[in-house]
Amino acid sequence: MKIPISKTAPSAPFRSATIELQPQFYDVDPMGVVWHGNYFRFLECARSALLDSFHYGYLEMEKSGYFWPIVETRMKYVSPVALGQKITVTAILVEWENRLRIDYEIFNLATRRRATKAQTTQIAIDKHSREMCFTSPAILFEKLGLSQK
Amino acid sequence: MKIPISKTAPSAPFRSATIELQPQFYDVDPMGVVWHGNYFRFLECARSALLDSFHYGYLEMEKSGYFWPIVETRMKYVSPVALGQKITVTAILVEWENRLRIDYEIFNLATRRRATKAQTTQIAIDKHSREMCFTSPAILFEKLGLSQK
Amino acid sequence: MKIPISKTAPSAPFRSATIELQPQFYDVDPMGVVWHGNYFRFLECARSALLDSFHYGYLEMEKSGYFWPIVETRMKYVSPVALGQKITVTAILVEWENRLRIDYEIFNLATRRRATKAQTTQIAIDKHSREMCFTSPAILFEKLGLSQK
Amino acid sequence: MKIPISKTAPSAPFRSATIELQPQFYDVDPMGVVWHGNYFRFLECARSALLDSFHYGYLEMEKSGYFWPIVETRMKYVSPVALGQKITVTAILVEWENRLRIDYEIFNLATRRRATKAQTTQIAIDKHSREMCFTSPAILFEKLGLSQK
Numbered sequence: 001m002k003i004p005i006s007k008t009a010p011s012a013p014f015r016s017a018t019i020e021l022q023p024q025f026y027d028v029d030p031m032g033v034v035w036h037g038n039y040f041r042f043l044e045c046a047r048s049a050l051l052d053s054f055h056y057g058y059l060e061m062e063k064s065g066y067f068w069p070i071v072e073t074r075m076k077y078v079s080p081v082a083l084g085q086k087i088t089v090t091a092i093l094v095e096w097e098n099r100l101r102i103d104y105e106i107f108n109l110a111t112r113r114r115a116t117k118a119q120t121t122q123i124a125i126d127k128h129s130r131e132m133c134f135t136s137p138a139i140l141f142e143k144l145g146l147s148q149k
Numbered sequence: 150m151k152i153p154i155s156k157t158a159p160s161a162p163f164r165s166a167t168i169e170l171q172p173q174f175y176d177v178d179p180m181g182v183v184w185h186g187n188y189f190r191f192l193e194c195a196r197s198a199l200l201d202s203f204h205y206g207y208l209e210m211e212k213s214g215y216f217w218p219i220v221e222t223r224m225k226y227v228s229p230v231a232l233g234q235k236i237t238v239t240a241i242l243v244e245w246e247n248r249l250r251i252d253y254e255i256f257n258l259a260t261r262r263r264a265t266k267a268q269t270t271q272i273a274i275d276k277h278s279r280e281m282c283f284t285s286p287a288i289l290f291e292k293l294g295l296s297q298k
Numbered sequence: 299m300k301i302p303i304s305k306t307a308p309s310a311p312f313r314s315a316t317i318e319l320q321p322q323f324y325d326v327d328p329m330g331v332v333w334h335g336n337y338f339r340f341l342e343c344a345r346s347a348l349l350d351s352f353h354y355g356y357l358e359m360e361k362s363g364y365f366w367p368i369v370e371t372r373m374k375y376v377s378p379v380a381l382g383q384k385i386t387v388t389a390i391l392v393e394w395e396n397r398l399r400i401d402y403e404i405f406n407l408a409t410r411r412r413a414t415k416a417q418t419t420q421i422a423i424d425k426h427s428r429e430m431c432f433t434s435p436a437i438l439f440e441k442l443g444l445s446q447k
Numbered sequence: 448m449k450i451p452i453s454k455t456a457p458s459a460p461f462r463s464a465t466i467e468l469q470p471q472f473y474d475v476d477p478m479g480v481v482w483h484g485n486y487f488r489f490l491e492c493a494r495s496a497l498l499d500s501f502h503y504g505y506l507e508m509e510k511s512g513y514f515w516p517i518v519e520t521r522m523k524y525v526s527p528v529a530l531g532q533k534i535t536v537t538a539i540l541v542e543w544e545n546r547l548r549i550d551y552e553i554f555n556l557a558t559r560r561r562a563t564k565a566q567t568t569q570i571a572i573d574k575h576s577r578e579m580c581f582t583s584p585a586i587l588f589e590k591l592g593l594s595q596k
């Protein structure tokens with residue numbers, strides 16, 4: 001999972017958002033570290049910040065006539081996060097033409113080590129027909145300030 | 150919080166439901182016991198079983214034209230539940246005329262001790278007017294097999 | 299549940315902490331509002347900020363030889379919080395001599411209305427003997443900058 | 448992600464566990480379907496049942512001197528699960544020699560469709576040295592009733 005270096009589209013938008021979070025007592029398991037499933041909440045916080053940065057958060061998605069459910073997730077757990085350690089979560093938009101793919105990196109500010117890397121894939125579903133869109137709808141390109149090919 | 154002994158209405162329905170649950174690794178905190186906030190999920194499982202027993206679960210509530218949001222909760226934590234210990238959760242309907250009050254008891258099957266006792270209060274809200282109902286709507290009495298006074 | 303106005307101890311510490319939170323998509327239920335059980339996570343964030351403000355968070359509690367489990371919670375749900383609405387959570391220390399009681403208020407910044415009010419009670423347990431303390435241990439008074447009676 | 452058909456070791460153990468679950472109100476998001484991150488709790492329930500079936504659940508792992516943290520997860524979301532729909536979660540042990548890899552399938556009993564497929568990878572960490580084990584420790588082979596090569 002590498003940060004994409006777009007060779008064919010040098011003018012493409014490079015959208016990212018980074019948030020700082022303090023995992024809480026309820027995030028931590030009996031081994032004293034954040035339970036692996038709780039990181040998906042942290043990803044959502046960063047994804048939400050990223051989508052809000054170009055005004056296409058959940059409420060705007062719905063208004064635009066599309067749902068964007070997550071169809072795939074992957075996560076690698078590199079080093080644990082213990083109680084009391086702060087993290088940053090960075091979300092980077094890496095694909096948008098046919099689906100929305102976002103890559104993530106969680107960095108442990110206390111240990112100065114990468115904690116996890118992850119990716120999520122979302123596809124557009126027409127709210128009325130409930131049909132899957134094989135290319136991203138025009139509204140996404142507009143929101144990203146791109147003219148669609 | 151006592152189990153109600155109805156003196157004035159000996160024929161009143163005594164509705165209750167008991168479920169068995171195995172708290173999981175993700176329910177348990179760094180102290181090795183179930184995190185206090187997670188018990189509200191366990192209550193919901195038992196409440197859902199109780200409401201389903203008289204065919205008035207969430208989907209039927211919505212179909213009947215009412216939402217029943219929770220307006221108050223209380224919980225006393227009597228003894229902890231550790232990883233690997235099974236519990237039962239009992240929900241008892243104790244009020245229905247003007248609001249839905251349910252009392253709960255969580256029992257630790259491994260230690261043979263009561264773990265928590267709790268209560269929740271729900272009131273009906275008309276789905277269309279969004280107004281709160283000061284007495285329970287007729288549909289609740291029907292579902293409970295009661296003729297409304 | 300009133301904000302305490304200490305008449306007998308005008309020099310007593312008035313400890314409080316307020317945090318701002320953005321409830322996320324995963325906090326919201328099919329009715330479009332924050333699920334009632336999720337507010338306990340929000341309380342924990344504010345409680346943690348309050349305890350940290352006088353250097354007696356979970357890790358320091360454990361180091362001091364005491365656990366402080368929650369033995370009781372209450373919450374009143376006054377008005378809902380919808381997706382996209384920000385909140386503040388205020389935690390106020392209202393009792394400390396024999397137990398730690400904290401009162402909370404969650405305020406909806408979007409609607410300018412109080413969302414919930416709540417309280418939690420914690421008691422000290424000696425980490426080694428596992429016995430409950432009937433008065434708060436000296437360390438709590440030290441942390442609060444108080445001389446114990 | 449295919450169910451492994453072991454050609455080279457026809458006598459190898461084929462360990463699996465299937466549980467039935469009822470997703471609850473708190474699992475469901477504003478779109479009316481289970482929030483994608485909540486499936487990781489369902490996986491844990493099935494994984495726990497699988498590991499318990501050969502007496503190597505979390506408590507036995509710890510007793511044996513090893514932690515088995517999850518180092519990677521993947522999930523594909525094939526079709527949604529709505530409120531009121533029951534599911535089965537099947538966990539299948541597909542690798543054990545150097546790491547523990549488990550494949551999962553979640554099946555929607557109401558729609559008769561596959562809901563998600565997933566996998567998790569765990570590696571052994573020596574509890575005392577905190578070092579990662581490059582091959583699975585002997586205890587795992589014993590628990591599986593296998594003689595280690």
